[in-house]
Amino acid sequence: MSRIKCSFLLGVFFVLVxxxxxxxxxxxxxxxxxxxxxxxxxxxxxxxxEQINYAKQQGSQMLDKCKVMESILINKIIVHEAKRDTxxxxxxxxxxxxVEMKYxxxxxxxxxxRAMLSAYKFRTGxxxxxxxxxxxxxxxxxxxKYQSITMKADVTPNEVTDFYNTFKLQLPEVKDEVTLAQxxxxxxxxxxxxxxxxNRLKKIKQDILSGESFESQARIYSEDPGSAANGGLMKNxxxxxxxxxxxxxxxxxxxxxxxxxxxxxxxxxxIQLERKAGKIYDARHILIATTPNNDEIAAAKKELDSIRTLxxxxxxxxxxxxxxxxxxxxxxxxxxxxxxxxGSDKLERISLPPTLGYQIAGYNKGDITExxxxxxxxxxxxxxxxxxxxxxxxxxSIETDYDRIKQMALNKKKSEMIDKWVKERxxxxxxxxxxxxxxxxxxxxxxxxxxxx
Numbered sequence: 001m002s003r004i005k006c007s008f009l010l011g012v013f014f015v016l017v018x019x020x021x022x023x024x025x026x027x028x029x030x031x032x033x034x035x036x037x038x039x040x041x042x043x044x045x046x047x048x049x050e051q052i053n054y055a056k057q058q059g060s061q062m063l064d065k066c067k068v069m070e071s072i073l074i075n076k077i078i079v080h081e082a083k084r085d086t087x088x089x090x091x092x093x094x095x096x097x098x099v100e101m102k103y104x105x106x107x108x109x110x111x112x113x114r115a116m117l118s119a120y121k122f123r124t125g126x127x128x129x130x131x132x133x134x135x136x137x138x139x140x141x142x143x144x145k146y147q148s149i150t151m152k153a154d155v156t157p158n159e160v161t162d163f164y165n166t167f168k169l170q171l172p173e174v175k176d177e178v179t180l181a182q183x184x185x186x187x188x189x190x191x192x193x194x195x196x197x198x199n200r201l202k203k204i205k206q207d208i209l210s211g212e213s214f215e216s217q218a219r220i221y222s223e224d225p226g227s228a229a230n231g232g233l234m235k236n237x238x239x240x241x242x243x244x245x246x247x248x249x250x251x252x253x254x255x256x257x258x259x260x261x262x263x264x265x266x267x268x269x270x271i272q273l274e275r276k277a278g279k280i281y282d283a284r285h286i287l288i289a290t291t292p293n294n295d296e297i298a299a300a301k302k303e304l305d306s307i308r309t310l311x312x313x314x315x316x317x318x319x320x321x322x323x324x325x326x327x328x329x330x331x332x333x334x335x336x337x338x339x340x341x342x343g344s345d346k347l348e349r350i351s352l353p354p355t356l357g358y359q360i361a362g363y364n365k366g367d368i369t370e371x372x373x374x375x376x377x378x379x380x381x382x383x384x385x386x387x388x389x390x391x392x393x394x395x396x397s398i399e400t401d402y403d404r405i406k407q408m409a410l411n412k413k414k415s416e417m418i419d420k421w422v423k424e425r426x427x428x429x430x431x432x433x434x435x436x437x438x439x440x441x442x443x444x445x446x447x448x449x450x451x452x453x
Contacts, residue, residue, distance in 0.1 A: 036073060037432045039080035043072055066440035073446065074422055077429055079138050082145035095136045099129050100236040104226045112229040149421050150414040155406060163409035164398045171396040176349040178360065179389035181318055181336035183326040184381040187292035187300035197268050197288045201261040204286060205270050208258060214272050214284050224287040232284035239279045246271065250283045292380050297373060300382045304371045308384055311368065318386050328376060346391065356385065365390045
C-alpha cells in the first residue's frame with residue numbers, strides 16, 4: 001500500500017459531479033453507469049471521468065483511469081467508515097441547509113440559472129442541489145475521518161532533517177514569492193447619495209403596492225446577480241445565513257409584507273417575506289448597490305493617503321492602521337497580512353491577481369505602494385499594500401525553508417498513517433468493481449479484496 005495517496009489533500013471532493021442515489025444497493029448489485037460499490041457507497045462512471053477532467057485542469061499527471069479509480073476507491077473506503085463512526089458528529093441537517101446558499105453563490109457567477117445548469121451539465125436545479133449535498137457530505141465525513149486518524153501525527157527536528165536529506169534532490173524550486181499586507185477601505189457615500197438610493201427603492205415599493213409584481217421589479221432593478229434573474233427570490237434561507245440587517249428586517253415581516261429600505265454592507269434593500277417555517281424562510285429582495293461616484297472615490301483616496309503619510313512619518317505602524325481603518329475583515333486583525341488557501345503568507349508573484357501584481361511591481365521589501373482603486377467582494381475599494389518580504393526563486397533548503405520542509409515531512413507521515421489504516425480496513429469492507437476495470441492492477445491489498453463482476 002506504499003503508493004496509496006490520500007487525495008483529500010488534492011481536493012478531489014471539490015469537483016461538481018452529477019450523483020443521484022435513489023435506492024439502497026444490495027451487495028454485488030451493479031446497474032448501468034455504476035463503476036464500483038464500496039460498502040453502501042457507489043462510484044459512477046461519470047465520477048471517474050470528472051476526476052480525470054479535473055486533474056487535467058489542475059495540470060496533474062494522474063490521468064491513468066485505473067489510478068484515478070484506485071484513488072476514488074480509497075477515498076470511498078474512508079467515507080464509508082467515517083459514516084459508521086459514532087464519534088463523528090452527524091451534520092447532515094446542517095449540510096442540507098447550506099446547499100441553497102452554495103447553489104446561489106454559484107448562480108451569482110452566471111447570467112441566469114439556465115446558463116449555470118448548462119455549464120455544469122445538470123438538467124434541473126434539484127439535480128444540481130442533490131449533487132452539491134452529496135459532495136459536501138462526502139467531503140465532511142472524509143476530512144473528519146482523515147483528521148481523527150492523523151490528529152496525533154508530529155515530526156521531530158531529526159525527522160525533518162532525515163526527510164530533507166532523503167528527498168532534497170526531489171524537492172521543488174520555490175518561485176519568486178512575496179509577503180504582503182494591505183489596507184482596503186470602502187468609499188463612503190454622501191448622505192445625499194444614500195437618500196437618492198433610498199428614494200429609488202421607495203418609488204419601486206410604491207409601484208409594487210400599486211399593482212406591479214415584486215418579481216418583475218426585481219428583474220428590472222435589482223443589482224444582486226444571484227437573485228435578480230429569479231425575480232429576487234431566495235429559497236430555504238437558514239437563520240444566520242444572511243447578514244444581520246437583512247435577516248432582522250425579513251423576520252420582522254408578515255408573509256407577503258414588504259419592508260422599508262434597509263441598509264447592509266452590500267447596499268440598500270427592500271424585502272418581501274414569502275414564507276417562514278421554523279428556522280427556514282423564503283424571501284424576495286431588490287438590491288441597489290452602494291456604488292460610489294468619482295467624488296466619493298476621490299475622498300476615500302485622500303483619506304487613505306493621509307493614513308499612509310502617518311505610517312511613513314512613523315506616527316503609526318501599518319499593523320495599527322490596518323486594525324483601525326481597514327474594511328477587509330480577512331486581514332485587519334492580522335496586521336493586514338494576505339494569505340493563500342493553505343494559510344501561508346508566502347505568495348507566488350506569478351499567481352497574484354493582475355491588479356495587485358501590477359501595483360507592487362518595482363517595489364522592494366518595506367515599501368508601501370501608492371493608494372489605488374480596486375475591487376473587494378464585488379465592491380469598489382481604495383487600497384495600499386506594504387511589501388513585508390520579498391523572496392527570490394531558490395531551491396528549498398533546510399536553512400531557509402525549515403517550516404515548509406517540516407510541513408512536507410508531516411504530510412508524508414500523515415499519508416503513511418492513512419495508508420496503514422486503509423490497509424487494515426480493506427478486508428472488512430465490501431468492494432465490487434465493474435468488469436470494465438478488470439484489466440486494472442490495484443495495490444496488493446486492494447486487489448485481493450475486489451470481487452470483479
